[in-house]
Amino acid sequence: MTRTFIDVHILQTVPPSCVNRDDTGSPKSARYGGVKRARVSSQAWKRATRKAFDDLLEASDLGVRTKRVVDMVTEDLVASGVSSEDAEPLATAAVLSSGLKLTKARKGTRQETEFLVLVSWQQAQALAGLARAALESAGGEITGALADLKSAEGKRAAKRILQQGNSLDLALFGRMVANDTDLNVDATCQVAHALSVHAADSEFDYFTAVDDLKVGADDPDGAADAGAGMIGTVEFTSATLYRYASIDAVHLAEALGDAEMTERGIAAFLQAFVTSMPTGKINTFGNRTLPEAVVVSIREDQPVSYVGAFETPIESRTGYVVPAAAALRDWATDTSEAYGVDPVATWVVGVGAAGDSLAGLGERLPFAQLPDAVAHAAVARVRESV
Numbered sequence: 543m544t545r546t547f548i549d550v551h552i553l554q555t556v557p558p559s560c561v562n563r564d565d566t567g568s569p570k571s572a573r574y575g576g577v578k579r580a581r582v583s584s585q586a587w588k589r590a591t592r593k594a595f596d597d598l599l600e601a602s603d604l605g606v607r608t609k610r611v612v613d614m615v616t617e618d619l620v621a622s623g624v625s626s627e628d629a630e631p632l633a634t635a636a637v638l639s640s641g642l643k644l645t646k647a648r649k650g651t652r653q654e655t656e657f658l659v660l661v662s663w664q665q666a667q668a669l670a671g672l673a674r675a676a677l678e679s680a681g682g683e684i685t686g687a688l689a690d691l692k693s694a695e696g697k698r699a700a701k702r703i704l705q706q707g708n709s710l711d712l713a714l715f716g717r718m719v720a721n722d723t724d725l726n727v728d729a730t731c732q733v734a735h736a737l738s739v740h741a742a743d744s745e746f747d748y749f750t751a752v753d754d755l756k757v758g759a760d761d762p763d764g765a766a767d768a769g770a771g772m773i774g775t776v777e778f779t780s781a782t783l784y785r786y787a788s789i790d791a792v793h794l795a796e797a798l799g800d801a802e803m804t805e806r807g808i809a810a811f812l813q814a815f816v817t818s819m820p821t822g823k824i825n826t827f828g829n830r831t832l833p834e835a836v837v838v839s840i841r842e843d844q845p846v847s848y849v850g851a852f853e854t855p856i857e858s859r860t861g862y863v864v865p866a867a868a869a870l871r872d873w874a875t876d877t878s879e880a881y882g883v884d885p886v887a888t889w890v891v892g893v894g895a896a897g898d899s900l901a902g903l904g905e906r907l908p909f910a911q912l913p914d915a916v917a918h919a920a921v922a923r924v925r926e927s928v
Contacts, residue, residue, distance in 0.1 A: 544927035546792050546920055547845045548808065549885075551837040552785035552816060553739070553866050553896065558778045559829035561820040562586040569744055569779040572737060575853040580738040580781035586820040587785070588733050592711050594814035603803065605662040605709035609654035611637050612644070614661065616652065618670035624677065628684050632673040635691040639700035640669065641722040660717045662709030669703055672696075701725070710807040713797035714789070730794040731787060731811070732845060738781035739852040739866040747776045776826060782862040784852055787815055788845035791920040792927065801921055808917035812838065816909065834863045834896040837870065837903060838916050839885035840923070848873050867892070867899035874903055887919055
């Protein structure tokens with residue numbers, strides 16, 4: 543089978559911000575090329591991408607990362623006419639039979655899974671369907687239905703449900719269940735930690751806040767009290783980031799079992815990943831930006847990050863993004879020449895001089911056209927290889 547990988551390379555300048563912070567409140571960082579870099583974790587940008595899916599895809603195409611799987615199944619059972627009294631124990635039994643472990647319920651709450659787990663709505667509905675079928679088979683008698691769900695055959699059926707019916711986000715980002723590896727789903731998308739292309743140090747914003755009802759020193763009828771109502775500091779950084787992600791289109795199609803959904807999903811991922819932004823401290827800094835440069839390639843050899851273009855940090859007094867775009871172009875060209883493998887196709891989106899610096903790498907087009915163009919080309923290759 544012909545391999546088809548979609549590599550996404552992004553250069554994006556983010557002004558003073560703290561979109562992703564560590565346990566001390568500091569912007570995340572990493573050392574690369576011997577210097578400290580600004581960093582945004584892959585998890586932060588995957589979360590932003592998943593949230594952006596809500597505006598791009600139908601709910602039926604997506605899943606939910608939650609501990610409340612029992613709630614999902616219970617609500618489906620109640621909506622289909624099963625009494626609330628029967629729905630909860632049936633849902634609990636179905637979830638347990640699937641292999642997911644549940645914690646002891648707190649007073650007034652339903653049992654939850656031990657860990658957050660990504661479950662598609664289709665899988666939750668199928669578990670509810672299994673529970674309904676058990677209830678019908680038992681003639682509406684709850685004890686018999688629960689016994690059927692807990693039987694060896696019931697457990698096999700419930701586990702099969704969580705091994706099928708993947709949502710797009712589940713197929714892309716995978717699922718790990720530590721205590722039952724049969725429920726694991728291998729991710730078909732890799733997302734790198736975003737790194738600044740240059741050395742980047744954190745700075746501190748010292749701020750004060752005024753109490754609007756506090757009596758001031760200039761009030762002739764009140765006691766002088768001119769101090770600030772609050773003082774503090776916020777740590778921040780600013781950087782031109784290199785972002786990278788890759789999708790294995792063949793394995794994504796296998797995980798979804800639907801070529802049309804695969805094409806729709808690739809286009810949605812490109813739209814969401816390129817334009818999303820983690821929301822940490824965003825009200826404080828108003829740091830929402832769009833990338834200055836996007837390069838997307840279809841490869842048939844392997845995914846290839848171009849982060850090596852920035853192992854030597856960019857140094858400039860007139861901005862980083864244009865020299866970074868030139869470094870990205872040169873690294874891509876040199877890598878192809880050194881290994882003798884060119885991408886099958888490449889598309890480029892660029893703003894101003896940054897886009898001009900990427901001339902020659904591939905077809906330049908407006909971003910509005912890129913997601914569909916890439917998705918169509920990738921899925922056409924997948925269809926040909928089947």
